[in-house]
Structures are given as C-alpha cells and as structure tokens.
Amino acid sequence: MMFFSQKEVWDAADPRRGPPPQRTSQQEGTMNTSTNPLGTLIETDVLVIGSGASGCGAALGAREQGLRVLLMDKGKLESSGCIGGGNDHYMAVLDEEGVAHDAAEDLIKFYAKPLNGWTPAMLRNGWYAHMRPMLEKLEAAGVKFGRTPDGRYLRTQGFGQPGTWWVHIANRMTLPRGMARPVRGGGGAGRGVGGRGGAGRVGGAGAE
Numbered sequence: 001m002m003f004f005s006q007k008e009v010w011d012a013a014d015p016r017r018g019p020p021p022q023r024t025s026q027q028e029g030t031m032n033t034s035t036n037p038l039g040t041l042i043e044t045d046v047l048v049i050g051s052g053a054s055g056c057g058a059a060l061g062a063r064e065q066g067l068r069v070l071l072m073d074k075g076k077l078e079s080s081g082c083i084g085g086g087n088d089h090y091m092a093v094l095d096e097e098g099v100a101h102d103a104a105e106d107l108i109k110f111y112a113k114p115l116n117g118w119t120p121a122m123l124r125n126g127w128y129a130h131m132r133p134m135l136e137k138l139e140a141a142g143v144k145f146g147r148t149p150d151g152r153y154l155r156t157q158g159f160g161q162p163g164t165w166w167v168h169i170a171n172r173m174t175l176p177r178g179m180a181r182p183v184r185g186g187g188g189a190g191r192g193v194g195g196r197g198g199a200g201r202v203g204g205a206g207a208e
Contacts, residue, residue, distance in 0.1 A: 003100030044070040052081020078176035092131040144170040
C-alpha cells in the first residue's frame with residue numbers, strides 16, 4: 001500500500017503504526033521517502049493518479065511551476081491511457097494562413113453548445129491555448145508529425161468538425177516512448193511501491 005501526505009501524523013500509542021519514520025536529508029526539490037509497517041510514505045507537493053495523456057500533462061505542468069510531483073499508475077507509463085491505445089493523430093487548431101476554419105472562434109463555435117458544458121473562455125484559455133505548445137513539446141520529445149510538400153502539418157477533417165483539425169502522427173510505433181520521454185526527463189522514473197498484484201509503478205516528474 002502507498003501512503004501520501006505532506007504532514008505525517010503518527011500516533012506513537014498505536015502499535016500498528018510504530019515509531020515515526022527516520023527521515024534522511026535530501027537535496028531541495030526531491031522527495032522524502034520513509035517506510036513503516038503499513039507501507040511506504042512519500043512526501044510530495046502534487047500527487048497525480050493516472051499516467052495517461054491528461055495525467056502526464058498535469059504532472060509536467062506542475063513540475064514546470066517548480067513543484068515536486070509524483071505520478072502514479074498501476075501500469076507501465078508507455079502503455080497508459082490513450083497513449084498506449086493506438087492514437088495516430090493529434091487535434092490542433094493552429095491558425096495556419098489560408099486554412100479555413102482554423103481559428104479559436106471556429107473551435108468555440110463548434111464546441112460551446114449549451115449541453116457540452118464548455119464556455120468560450122474555457123475553450124479559448126484552456127484547450128485552444130495549449131494546442132500548439134503541446135504540439136511543440138511532442139515534437140521536441142521526438143514525436144514526428146506528417147508534413148505536406150510545402151512543410152505544413154498534414155491534417156485531415158473528422159468527427160463532423162468544420163476544419164482539418166487532426167494532425168497525423170508519422171511514427172505511431174514510437175509514440176508511447178516519445179510521450180513518456182519528457183515525463184521521465186522531468187525527474188526520472190520512480191520506483192514501484194504498490195498496485196495490483198505487485199505490478200504497480202510510481203514515477204513521474206521529480207519523483208526521485
């Protein structure tokens with residue numbers, strides 16, 4: 001079992017807990033770990049459970065803010081969530097010159113419907129604002145996207161959307177490793193301390 005806490009509260013009178021853990025001095029920005037009769041205790045600023053695309057993005061974002069981040073999943077990082085599920089495209093509205101329906105207003109018009117639950121501000125400041133930066137992060141990590149003869153991204157239309165918002169991933173077989181690389185590079189892969197059947201993995205940006 002894994003315990004997470006920023007303030008360890010130990011009841012010395014409880015024999016199941018035993019004495020407080022022996023802490024070791026570590027470099028600033030790393031995490032303190034200790035063991036006790038019930039498992040392993042890891043002190044961190046942010047705990048992210050689930051290392052799919054959203055979990056990895058949350059971990060990287062928190063790490064960029066200077067926080068200690070622990071990313072936890074019962075499976076291998078490269079096979080978690082939609083990263084390991086066969087994705088071969090990335091959705092991005094890029095404002096490319098001469099491309100129809102390729103602006104934030106088009107994204108808002110398509111998705112900001114009463115039953116969708118998204119407001120124009122949420123779409124513009126959240127989703128749209130992160131599309132190109134995330135595309136650049138993926139390319140920097142080694143993910144290769146299809147290109148047209150004139151050097152633009154190879155994009156197609158789908159799901160009833162008005163524009164060609166789907167960027168094709170050229171090296172699909174290497175995508176999981178490319179997606180995992182910036183997460184592991186943010187502080188290294190962690191250590192397995194739990195999970196189902198002992199197959200758990202704890203890792204993440206700044207995990208050690």
